[in-house]
Amino acid sequence: MKNYSLKRTLPALGLLGLGLAGCQPELEEPTSNKGTADFTKYVAVGNSLTAGFMDGGLYREGQLSSYPNLLAMQMAKAGGGAFVQPLFSEAQSNGSGYLKLTGFTATGSPITASVTTNLALRAGATAARPLYTKFTEPVNNLGVPGIRMSDIETAGYGSVQGNPYFERITPDASPTQTYRQRVAASQPTFFTFWLGNNDVLGYATSGGAGAGITSNTVFTTLANGILDDLTAGGAKGVVATIPDVTNIPFFTTVGPTLRATLTAGNVPGIVVTTGTFSTTPGTPATRKTIATTAIRDANGNGNQLFTLTAAPYLGLLGRTNNGKAWRDVYGQVRGALPPAVSLSVFLAIQGVDTTQAFGVSPGNPIPSTLVLDDVEQTTVRTATTAFNAALTTKATAKNLAIFDANAFFSRVAANGVVSNTVTNTAAYISGNLFSLDGVHPTPRGYAIIANEMIKVINTKYGSTLQPVDPNASRGVLLP
Amino acid sequence: MTFKSLLLVGGALLTGTAASAGGYQVTLAGIKNNGMGGVGVGLSLDQAAMFYNPGALAMVKERGVQLGANATLARQAFRAENGSVQRELQNNTTTPFSLFAGFGPSEGKFRAGIAVYTPFGNKLQYADGWEGRFALTQIDLKAIYIQPTFSFAVTDKLSIGAGLTYLALGSVNLQRDIPAQNADGQFGSIELDGEAERKFGFNAGVFFKPSEKLSVGISYRSKIDAQVKDGDVTFRNLSATVAPRFQATKFAATLPLPATTSIGIGVMPTEKLTIGLDVNFVEWSAYKNLTFDFNAPVNGSPTSTSKRFYEDALTFRIGGQYQVTSGLTVRAGGAYDNSPVKDGYITPETPDSDRVTGTLGASYKFGEKFGVDLSTQFVNLKKRTQTQDELLSNGTTDRVAGTYKTSVVVPGIGLNYTF
Numbered sequence: 051m052k053n054y055s056l057k058r059t060l061p062a063l064g065l066l067g068l069g070l071a072g073c074q075p076e077l078e079e080p081t082s083n084k085g086t087a088d089f090t091k092y093v094a095v096g097n098s099l100t101a102g103f104m105d106g107g108l109y110r111e112g113q114l115s116s117y118p119n120l121l122a123m124q125m126a127k128a129g130g131g132a133f134v135q136p137l138f139s140e141a142q143s144n145g146s147g148y149l150k151l152t153g154f155t156a157t158g159s160p161i162t163a164s165v166t167t168n169l170a171l172r173a174g175a176t177a178a179r180p181l182y183t184k185f186t187e188p189v190n191n192l193g194v195p196g197i198r199m200s201d202i203e204t205a206g207y208g209s210v211q212g213n214p215y216f217e218r219i220t221p222d223a224s225p226t227q228t229y230r231q232r233v234a235a236s237q238p239t240f241f242t243f244w245l246g247n248n249d250v251l252g253y254a255t256s257g258g259a260g261a262g263i264t265s266n267t268v269f270t271t272l273a274n275g276i277l278d279d280l281t282a283g284g285a286k287g288v289v290a291t292i293p294d295v296t297n298i299p300f301f302t303t304v305g306p307t308l309r310a311t312l313t314a315g316n317v318p319g320i321v322v323t324t325g326t327f328s329t330t331p332g333t334p335a336t337r338k339t340i341a342t343t344a345i346r347d348a349n350g351n352g353n354q355l356f357t358l359t360a361a362p363y364l365g366l367l368g369r370t371n372n373g374k375a376w377r378d379v380y381g382q383v384r385g386a387l388p389p390a391v392s393l394s395v396f397l398a399i400q401g402v403d404t405t406q407a408f409g410v411s412p413g414n415p416i417p418s419t420l421v422l423d424d425v426e427q428t429t430v431r432t433a434t435t436a437f438n439a440a441l442t443t444k445a446t447a448k449n450l451a452i453f454d455a456n457a458f459f460s461r462v463a464a465n466g467v468v469s470n471t472v473t474n475t476a477a478y479i480s481g482n483l484f485s486l487d488g489v490h491p492t493p494r495g496y497a498i499i500a501n502e503m504i505k506v507i508n509t510k511y512g513s514t515l516q517p518v519d520p521n522a523s524r525g526v527l528l529p
Numbered sequence: 530m531t532f533k534s535l536l537l538v539g540g541a542l543l544t545g546t547a548a549s550a551g552g553y554q555v556t557l558a559g560i561k562n563n564g565m566g567g568v569g570v571g572l573s574l575d576q577a578a579m580f581y582n583p584g585a586l587a588m589v590k591e592r593g594v595q596l597g598a599n600a601t602l603a604r605q606a607f608r609a610e611n612g613s614v615q616r617e618l619q620n621n622t623t624t625p626f627s628l629f630a631g632f633g634p635s636e637g638k639f640r641a642g643i644a645v646y647t648p649f650g651n652k653l654q655y656a657d658g659w660e661g662r663f664a665l666t667q668i669d670l671k672a673i674y675i676q677p678t679f680s681f682a683v684t685d686k687l688s689i690g691a692g693l694t695y696l697a698l699g700s701v702n703l704q705r706d707i708p709a710q711n712a713d714g715q716f717g718s719i720e721l722d723g724e725a726e727r728k729f730g731f732n733a734g735v736f737f738k739p740s741e742k743l744s745v746g747i748s749y750r751s752k753i754d755a756q757v758k759d760g761d762v763t764f765r766n767l768s769a770t771v772a773p774r775f776q777a778t779k780f781a782a783t784l785p786l787p788a789t790t791s792i793g794i795g796v797m798p799t800e801k802l803t804i805g806l807d808v809n810f811v812e813w814s815a816y817k818n819l820t821f822d823f824n825a826p827v828n829g830s831p832t833s834t835s836k837r838f839y840e841d842a843l844t845f846r847i848g849g850q851y852q853v854t855s856g857l858t859v860r861a862g863g864a865y866d867n868s869p870v871k872d873g874y875i876t877p878e879t880p881d882s883d884r885v886t887g888t889l890g891a892s893y894k895f896g897e898k899f900g901v902d903l904s905t906q907f908v909n910l911k912k913r914t915q916t917q918d919e920l921l922s923n924g925t926t927d928r929v930a931g932t933y934k935t936s937v938v939v940p941g942i943g944l945n946y947t948f
Contacts, residue, residue, distance in 0.1 A: 076615070517612075528768040
């Protein structure tokens, strides 16, 4: 009797225990609904940020990491169709080439090298005028690095004399097709539109010395036109605003170190030129003295910004008989100068005497290309604000979703952004978000942008696209 | 089986512990008690009273020794707010154990005893590449208490008792990834491994049995701060350029093993039926922050602090046993645990939630002196979600937003020998 009970109880308990031990809880997978949007044909319109440009180049890894590609993958779960990108092939995966981090100097400055293998350069192309292996199938990602709003109606912009990235995807049969025509012909059911950054960025990254800022009237007219085209067939979409570029590492990395060095050396200030270079003999480039305390530090004190490209020259400050900075400037601008303007003529016009102490004497100032001063920043901000007003006005009129990239990047610059326990910031290299060019995001940064876009799409169209895990995408790889 | 060989079995089980009560507390002492919802404060079942209420030990008639071992089989699902893949723990089994030996004169008014048990513990290993990898990839937390106990019957209705709780072994091993990638794209990782200082606390209890049909008890177990002073820090997969920022080799940290106050009632309507009701009050609010102090800066800071802000928590337990034959006793019970972890403070090392437990158990006596106890607990943690917005507003973004769901099954076996 006793044994009988035990024999029955023991195995029963054992089985119960083992049976339930195998019970793996399941959490229901969130559903992806399209809401009132139709993701059947998603087309991405934009510039380098849309193409997946990063580390100073366009290459396959960046293309695969682009926010449109990530968005399309999430849309595919809500009825989205195929999304074709003009990918560089595996064999030419390094595309245009890009910057790679190889180490740091003893003082902690990054050392980068250009990747020059497995490029997608076409036979006969030169470094000065690169042409890339063509991709002539229809594409959904129409991101063209370098394109400005002011370029979208330029016939021949996709020709061999035009933008090599647009040329690459322009059909041979229609070499003069404008970007606007190409976009209009794409006939999306859903689109993202993030264009216009380069209309201020080129001015800013050249320290106010190079390309001018597009006029607000031109910008508004062109933006309205292309958005009318995109929505002509009833497509819905997202319009992104233009971030204030003065928050990006390209402008915030070098200044704090420079300021600390000058402070330690009791240097009260430095001399720079501002604006464009002079073309009139007898009228030297405009000088400007910047007090050391006016250079923006890591805490945001000070209002003078130094570009990432200034880094190699700042160690030369105070040296006499050093004209490296000006020789390099001459190398950059000589193509636009009459052949008669030699280096010495150019320097004479600017009023530069390279025997004087570099950067601290008015005779040998820091070239304007390395500094975005307070006045130039105001110019950039004013234009950005006006462009964004134009974009949001049109987007509102068309009842489109708006991704306020400007507000988003301002928040990131102030507080960083957290992705699954990792705090990402706008700091150069260590911040995870910006690639080695200091302007374009890393794959992590693009994933976070995709999530921000998903938020506004879901809010506007009642869809339930699921966010991606930004940590599945890399930040900056450290050697 | 001799007493000596029983001890050897215990030695083999000194390998790990697991979580199966609120926070990282483990209430798995006494296989009989396990079978009846973990009640015991108002009962005088056997030598395991040393854990539940040392005051009741003097009322335990038999002298004896009992050994218990549990296997905890935890299964967990997690879905991150960003990322739609369901993540699961790498299945592993941990084995909390207990040993209780009670001595004393057969007719005397006192009992003495020694108890060894594992009141706290936690072992989890997350799936490779999961979304919370930078908060935690795996944890193994162990605590073993040794408790010499003395209990005295003031009258034949009232007894008191106390024990010294000695933290004989406390160890922690924490591993997580570092969000810096080397040239191959591998993430760095950090491992913290340390042993706690040995320390004393105490527990004490009062037991009152006004009639054959009713008994009540109250007990208290003091807090012990488990302190690691000289733990080892190991970094892996760091790139050469980042390694200079991660130079620490030693760490110190303190983890509170909180005080618990319990009251319990026992009702014995017939000689064969016993019903117990317990309420435990655990002073989890002692756990405010988890701070690691390093001997060299780790990514710029010599300390790392993570908010916990636990709240005191109550557990309600009910259970009963019925003696079916002179040899066979069957048990059942249940418990409801309030989680000490507030919304937005859930960490991967303690993905806690309010939990409902059901238990079953049985004992069988082979003759007068030897018996076998069996128990199984089914612990169901409620599905729990925390959002990134909650983490941001609490300043707790060092953990991951998402939804956890956990269930645990704890089969147990005990051997007891009375003399």
